[in-house]
Amino acid sequence: MDNLMAYIAVVIVLAMMPGADSMIIMKNTLNINSNAGRVTILGIVLGHLFWTFIAVIGLAVVIANSIILFSTIKYIGAAYLIYIGIRSFTAGQLVSVDDLKEKQQQAKGQLGEAFRQGLISNILNPKVLLLYITIMPQFMTVGGSIGENQQLVILAGLLIGISSLWFLLVVELVNIMKKWLKSRMFQNWLAKGAGVVLILFGIRTALDA
Numbered sequence: 001m002d003n004l005m006a007y008i009a010v011v012i013v014l015a016m017m018p019g020a021d022s023m024i025i026m027k028n029t030l031n032i033n034s035n036a037g038r039v040t041i042l043g044i045v046l047g048h049l050f051w052t053f054i055a056v057i058g059l060a061v062v063i064a065n066s067i068i069l070f071s072t073i074k075y076i077g078a079a080y081l082i083y084i085g086i087r088s089f090t091a092g093q094l095v096s097v098d099d100l101k102e103k104q105q106q107a108k109g110q111l112g113e114a115f116r117q118g119l120i121s122n123i124l125n126p127k128v129l130l131l132y133i134t135i136m137p138q139f140m141t142v143g144g145s146i147g148e149n150q151q152l153v154i155l156a157g158l159l160i161g162i163s164s165l166w167f168l169l170v171v172e173l174v175n176i177m178k179k180w181l182k183s184r185m186f187q188n189w190l191a192k193g194a195g196v197v198l199i200l201f202g203i204r205t206a207l208d209a
Helices: 004-016 020-031 034-056 059-065 067-089 101-123 126-139 148-180 184-207
Strands: none
Touching: 004 126, 004 148, 020 034, 020 067, 020 101, 020 148, 020 184, 034 059, 034 101, 034 126, 034 148, 059 067, 059 126, 067 101, 067 126, 067 184, 126 148
16 A cells, blocks of 8 residues: 555545535535434445445455446435435425424434435445445555455545545534524525435436446
8 A cells, every 4th residue: 555645635535526425414414403414424434334344355346347236226326316305305494593402302313314314325326336446446555465455444444534524524514504594494495405416416326327
């Protein structure tokens, strides 16, 4: 892993690029609260751990090389993004800062859904799979003092750590913006906008070759 700093730079750029994960985090932070955004990140992290395990045991290459398996993941993932995008767009009035305490019980029930959205969308994201079999191997040293699987785990850990830090920052920024812009109508339209973007991400995922 001679190019570790280059890999870290690539991961930082990838983490900061707008994608389905960041939009789901923003949507849940807007629709529910900052805890929902953080729980969504936890789901995303577990999704990455799933793909790390799959890559370590060698199944990631098998899935990527199977047209049926890869296409199945791609289309189910695209459909799921469109589904949660529609859910966000058609959601009712958002929980405002003023009445958040009165809605705590409802929010607790939504935390589980936020976690599942982060987990499922990551597991069903074909771009995450490709990341493990195309980008990571470029920064691994074959025949080095550290085994390839160990290198993969280290690179995946860096990806998860850097991405999580960025996503936590996104949650805080969205939460600050939500407190500043207390208008329920404005927050509602922001959530609808996030829903539209998720739908577009789903469509793009389905159409990607």
